[in-house]
Amino acid sequence: MGATADHIRLTETYAAHNYRPLPVVLAAGEGAWVTDVEGRRYLDCLAGYSALNFGHGHPRLLGVAHRQLDCLTLTSRAFFNDQLGPFAKELAELTGKEMILPMNTGAEAVETSIKVARKWGYEVKGVAPEQASIVTMSGNFHGRTTTIVSFSTDPDAFGGYAPFTPGFRTVPFGDVEAVATAVDETTVAVLLEPIQGEAGVIIPPDGYLRALREVCDRAGVLLVADEIQSGLGRAGTTFACDHEEVAPDIYVLGKALGGGLLPLSAIAADRAVLDVITPGTHGSTFGGNPLATAVGREVVAMLREGEPQALAVELGAQLEAGLRPLIGNGLTELRSRGLWAGIDVDPAFGTGREVCERMLGLGVLAKEAHGQTVRLAPPLVASVDDIDLLIDAIRRSLGTS
């Protein structure tokens, strides 16, 4: 009790209160499991918001990181390094695109896609100066920068941060007609999460992505898929867009790209798009550093082999089958794809937060997305027994077993 309380007090006293963590203080992790400062073990079913798709301390990723730490960690882009080139080629091949642009955090990659789309709009599409517009979706989450929160529809995310960056038009997620109506000659991009993660694993209607692809093709607009959370195996495919066999013009990647070891993000696109970026027009001190890109190469290799995607399908089916009977008996709704589920808790059984607190007591870590919704995203390296444990913990947290 003492150690946990001490760490919480320190954090709450000296670190700004921009999160409301569950009262558990973690000190170690391996695979799908973490251990707190008092030696209690927990199944990690948040997995760093999907940054930990490959679990804690994956041996292949740790091996690469240890080797690279002893070798070279940072050069800046003032010079070449021997990891960035191969990483760029391998990630480009994974996405089916011609080039990538590396950054660090997800928000930076989204910002990069916005800058690239606008510059492409002016230089290639011929949009009138300063008129570029981008269509975004209600319920979106793309990060925390001032420009990105400018098109957030969540008052917690944007409140108090005005004035906002202009040039965004927000339409309801899942509504193709609304996008078609919002698009005009100023539109350079449609930016969306193919599955909205922070909103609670919101899956659009079947055919939505393909229809958006057609709208964008007809209007000469870039389709930009923020796959920071949905991509890299989580949804049972390399990218969530694969589900509809849709190729966006720009992939935005992050989170699991750094293997849960360090921040690594990137956008991937063809030359006709990314060539608008020229020396001095965009950059980042840490972007493309050899430590991060060495780890990223191993992540790409694992995804090329396909095991994480296959595990997401298999374990996801198990999770879905275990949770489905709870609809009408503790849950009001279940949305899932791959090893990724959003469950809506029936208010009669408590709030999302309360369910997460009860699960914590049962040794399972999960986090409410908001209100009644809990997001479940165990590492893809979880075992069949782990998933059974998760299902059981949810049942018991709802008092339905």
Ligand SMILES: *Cc1c(COP(=O)(O)O)cnc(C)c1O
């Ligand atoms: C997490 C997330 C981001 C932001 O990534 P950061 O690394 O936290 O900046 C952007 N888009 C989506 C879809 C995300 O899930």
